[in-house]
Each structure stands twice: as C-alpha cells, then as structure tokens.
Amino acid sequence: EAGVAQSPRYKIIEKRQSVxxxxxxxxxxATLYWYQQILGQGPKxxxxxxxxxxxxxxxxxxxRFSAERLKGVDSTLKIxxxxxxxxxxxxxxxxxxxxxxxxxxxxxxxxxxxxx
Amino acid sequence: xxEVTQIPAALSVPEGENLVLNCSFTDSAIxxxxxxRQDPGKGLTxxxxxQSSQREQTSGRLNASLDKSSGRSTLYIAASQPGDSAxxxxxxxxxxxxxxxxxxxxxxxx
Numbered sequence: 001e002a003g004v005a006q007s008p009r010y011k012i013i014e015k016r017q018s019v020x021x022x023x024x025x026x027x028x029x030a031t032l033y034w035y036q037q038i039l040g041q042g043p044k045x046x047x048x049x050x051x052x053x054x055x056x057x058x059x060x061x062x063x064r065f066s067a068e069r070l071k072g073v074d075s076t077l078k079i080x081x082x083x084x085x086x087x088x089x090x091x092x093x094x095x096x097x098x099x100x101x102x103x104x105x106x107x108x109x110x111x112x113x114x115x116x
Numbered sequence: 117x118x119e120v121t122q123i124p125a126a127l128s129v130p131e132g133e134n135l136v137l138n139c140s141f142t143d144s145a146i147x148x149x150x151x152x153r154q155d156p157g158k159g160l161t162x163x164x165x166x167q168s169s170q171r172e173q174t175s176g177r178l179n180a181s182l183d184k185s186s187g188r189s190t191l192y193i194a195a196s197q198p199g200d201s202a203x204x205x206x207x208x209x210x211x212x213x214x215x216x217x218x219x220x221x222x223x224x225x226x
Contacts (some may be wrong), residue, residue, distance in 0.1 A: 003159075004159070009157075040218065041218055042120070042205055042207070042216025042217050042218050042219055043160070043205075043214075043216050044216070045213050045214065048212075048213070055212070056212060056213060091159060091160070093159075093160075104150070104162050104165060105162070105214065106162075107152075107159035107160040107161070108159050109157065109158050109159045110157075110158075110159055112157075
C-alpha cells in the first residue's frame with residue numbers, strides 16, 4: 001500500500017513570496033489533514049477535510065493560507081504572502097474515516113519550508 | 117484548552133537500557149492517546165494507540181500505559197537499540213482533533 005505522498009520535499013522562498021504544497025493521500029482515505037510543525041514543537045492542525053469538504057479550519061490563518069481538496073483526493077496548501085514565521089515543516093496526513101476511537105492517521109514525509 | 121507536555125525534552129542513553137518517556141495532558145476527556153515516532157526528514161509513524169477505556173498497549177519492545185484520571189501516559193522501551201533513536205511524540209485525540217506534545221528526542225548510542 002502506497003503511503004501519503006507530498007511534494008516538494010524542500011522549499012526556500014523569500015518573505016512576501018507565494019508557495020504551494022501538494023499532498024496525495026492513501027487511496028480510499030476520506031479524511032485529509034494539513035499540519036504545521038515549527039522546529040522544536042509538535043504538529044499543529046491547520047485544516048481537516050472530509051472528502052472535499054472542510055471539517056475544521058479554525059487554526060488556519062485565513063488571511064494568508066488557503067487549502068483545497070478537489071474531487072476529494074489530492075490537496076494543495078498555499079501561502080500567500082509568506083512571512084518569516086511560516087518557516088516550518090508542513091505535514092499531510094490521511095485516515096479512512098473520522099472515527100475518534102479507532103482511526104489512525106498516516107503521515108507523509110512533509111515539506112520543509114524556509115522563508116528568508 | 118487541552119495542553120500536552122512531554123518530559124524529558126531530550127534523552128541520551130547507552131544501548132541496552134530500558135527507558136521511560138512521559139506524557140501529560142490537562143483535559144482527561146479524551147477519546148484515545150497515540151504515541152508516534154518521527155525520524156529526521158520523515159513523517160510520523162504511529163507506534164501505539166490506547167483507547168480511553170484501556171490501560172495499556174504493547175507492541176514488541178514498546179509498552180504504553182494510560183492513566184486518564186491523572187492525565188498521564190508513559191512509553192516504555194525495553195532493551196533500547198541505536199535504531200530507536202528518533203523523536204517520540206504523544207498526541208491525545210480530544211474533541212475532533214489530535215493535540216500533540218512537543219516530543220522527546222531520544223539518542224541511543226552503541
């Protein structure tokens with residue numbers, strides 16, 4: 001079974017530029033998550049999709065971050081314009097359902113973003 | 117607001133030692149607790165998931181316990197090996213999201 005794929009793996013941009021990350025979840029997984037992991041911290045949920053609908057985006061900085069999941073499969077996360085504090089690893093995860101008690105999230109390798 | 121804390125932040129031990137990683141959380145109303153492993157440049161790998169009604173889970177040399185009432189979990193690693201070197205994260209499933217701790221960075225040297 002193929003895992004969660006993410007690209008690019010690394011990205012360096014200057015502040016105020018735009019950047020986009022792509023995620024392909026495990027086939028058949030209905031739920032997709034984007035996390036931000038700042039160095040030395042645990043991952044923080046940015047947005048959760050159930051199929052192609054948003055379940056939770058309460059911690060997404062909507063003035064600069066946007067995300068979409070077309071056709072309920074792949075997803076893109078965009079930052080426009082980027083700030084220095086956006087430097088982090090962006091992790092994508094997927095799970096079969098949103099079952100709280102039994103479901104496991106499977107994580108991709110992440111995209112390491114450096115904003116100069 | 118749920119807060120998850122992990123102690124110690126870093127740990128360096130010689131190969132063969134048994135060790136304990138600690139995780140504490142402030143809100144006991146959780147669905148489950150998971151322990152993850154994170155290797156440099158890689159994503160997170162789920163190690164153990166403990167349901168809120170369970171006390172412990174075991175997988176190979178790993179044993180995780182959960183005391184919901186006191187807001188604590190421990191991850192016990194028996195006979196540590198250099199290949200166990202990684203960052204270990206605990207996460208509680210609270211309401212509808214996973215809340216992660218800051219992790220324990222473990223180094224096992226030969």
